[in-house]
Amino acid sequence: MEELVKVISAEFSNNALTYDNLGRFVRSAKNKIPNYHDDLPDIKSKDKYSRRILCMEPLECVLLRWPPEVESAVHFHDGFWGYVWVLDGICENVEYKIKDGKMFITSQLYARKGGVIDEPDGTIHLIRNPSKDKELITCHFYYPALETLDGLKVYDLESGKIGTLNDKAATASFLEPDDHFRDLEEGAFVYQTMLEAMPTQTHRMCPVLPKPSSEEIKSMIGAYYAEQASQYDLFDLSHHSRKQYVQKINQLIAEKVKGLEQIDKALAIACGTGRRAAKIRELSERAYDITCVDISEEMCCQATERNVRSIAGDWLRVNVGDDIFDVTTFLYAFGHIPFEEERIAALKKIHKHMSDGGLLFIDVFNQEDQNEWGPKAVRRFESDHLEGFGYDKGDLFYRKADGHALSFLHYFTREEMVSLLEKTGFEVIDVYNIGYVKRSGEVLDGKDERGSLFFVARKVRQ
Ligand SMILES: [Fe+2]
Incomplete structure (x- = not known):
């Protein structure tokens, strides 16, 4: 992964670090999967992803390792953006919207090895490893780099709770202990399933990247x-x-x-x-x-x-x-x-x-x-x-x-x-x-x- 970090530095010393430029860079890299095995973080718990920061300049690049069926909490990209590049396994991305106190799914996609997921500023989403038995390995690029998760908002769909993490939090998840939150707001929204939110839409689009064989x-x-x-x-x-x-x-x-x-x-x-x-x-x-x-x-x-x-x-x-x-x-x-x-x-x-x-x-x-x-x-x-x-x-x-x-x-x-x-x-x-x-x-x-x-x-x- 050291090589990747060098390539990123070289790329963005010449080109402006914009959302579109970063997207072009990640998508052009899509199938050139680096050798990440020596850099994988240890799994600390089978319920949480582990992360290893590869660099913080000129942008944050972090390697994540997801045990089977692990997911992030639904979280809000408020003032930062980036991309998720799937190095191995299957990654599910689900995007949400909150309107009038109701939260519902707006889109969903699966990215497999070589696939890239966009995380524009303003997105509310979660990332999940849907596999029952295989790990998911992803490489994330974020700008500006987040020194900590302090201020990141996370949403609990079951209880309608919104949590704001503080600088002690290691993952965007409600599995963090209470003292890793700056604020917890109970009953802030009601989650609606797809059928409840849009009962006439019996089928939903769900891209799979790259297109399978x-x-x-x-x-x-x-x-x-x-x-x-x-x-x-x-x-x-x-x-x-x-x-x-x-x-x-x-x-x-x-x-x-x-x-x-x-x-x-x-x-x-x-x-x-x-x-x-x-x-x-x-x-x-x-x-x-x-x-x-x-x-x-x-x-x-x-x-x-x-x-x-x-x-x-x-x-x-x-x-x-x-x-x-x-x-x-x-x-x-x-x-x-x-x-x-x-x-x-x-x-x-x-x-x-x-x-x-x-x-x-x-x-x-x-x-x-x-x-x-x-x-x-x-x-x-x-x-x-x-x-x-x-x-x-x-x-x-x-x-x-x-x-x-x-x-x-x-x-x-x-x-x-x-x-x-x-x-x-x-x-x-x-x-x-x-x-x-x-x-x-x-x-x-x-x-x-x-x-x-x-x-x-x-x-x-x-
Ligand atoms: Fe995200």
């Missing part, structure tokens, strides 16, 4: 859907806007299928429990075989009860033999594919297994739908410097407000999807904007009002 993202998505497989159809049906949206797309597909000259076989990728595939067949009044593919074995088990053939696995990996399909649906799931090269591979594989002139139906969330997360995902892409952490514009991670597992979605532009379809041998016949959150299930004009994007494409011979 494809395999990691797929296993996260698998766990996310496994967490809710038993209630999935129920959620789909009880969620009013989603129900209208799904019904409209089912109906549009069924009309097109009804008008086809010939249909023997249909492929439903990411079919969930097969409910929609079976419904579309019923609405189309045509008889044909359905092959369902879904990553979740549990969903596939439920699908087989609906008179369809089902295969459990990732579309890119499953073997569907020599089957050729006249219709393919890829509904409500294409955006779960983590990277563009895999989206292209998925479309090429679909192309290979379709009859000439066969129809592909595919819907995605629209990056430009103001009623959905797309524009916010684009803003965070810029503000959180996500490109440097392997993100594409439109990528986001999220979780259910009352769940733990994370999922991934990519929000598309219309042009991006048209380009993907054309480069993989499809001709786009129709593009619909279908209202999702607002005017659910209505076909919108796509200019003044935008909804999710639904594409009808035809396989062209290549």
Whole structure:
């Protein structure tokens, strides 16, 4: 770490020490993890993090070691700012806001090895090691350097207590003894859970830095859907806007299928429990075989009860033999594919297994739908410097407000999807904007009002 301290001194003897400059410096260092092992502080208690100050000039640089499940108290950056650079393990950052005596979460993210967390002046947040068995090692950069924690405000969410630490405190935590506080104010605020503060927001964004590998993202998505497989159809049906949206797309597909000259076989990728595939067949009044593919074995088990053939696995990996399909649906799931090269591979594989002139139906969330997360995902892409952490514009991670597992979605532009379809041998016949959150299930004009994007494409011979 000595080398790192020298680099910091050299960097900021030439460049002004501003919040932005420090951010650029830390983010550019992100994967050049120094050898920190000899500098690690000893763990004094399994309930507290330990720290070792590496330097105090020209800024404070401190190495922290977090036992499993240890967290800082919620604390207030009043007049100091900095960054947390994750050297090993997983670091969860939760930001809060106090308004009218109520405290609630405003944002959350996970940073892994090489990830960087921003701590601007004015932030109220906590840092946590969410792992049950692994340590977290972080390197923190602060300006101005804090000689002691004297004056730092910490918040106890359970009791609504605000404590102001004095110069005896070693950690930003309520585990410090009472004489390490300058002041303790009981019942200063009431903490509201995410669902209490924003009951209509059933899902929350939660970036993961750097963007995990494809395999990691797929296993996260698998766990996310496994967490809710038993209630999935129920959620789909009880969620009013989603129900209208799904019904409209089912109906549009069924009309097109009804008008086809010939249909023997249909492929439903990411079919969930097969409910929609079976419904579309019923609405189309045509008889044909359905092959369902879904990553979740549990969903596939439920699908087989609906008179369809089902295969459990990732579309890119499953073997569907020599089957050729006249219709393919890829509904409500294409955006779960983590990277563009895999989206292209998925479309090429679909192309290979379709009859000439066969129809592909595919819907995605629209990056430009103001009623959905797309524009916010684009803003965070810029503000959180996500490109440097392997993100594409439109990528986001999220979780259910009352769940733990994370999922991934990519929000598309219309042009991006048209380009993907054309480069993989499809001709786009129709593009619909279908209202999702607002005017659910209505076909919108796509200019003044935008909804999710639904594409009808035809396989062209290549
Ligand atoms: Fe902090």
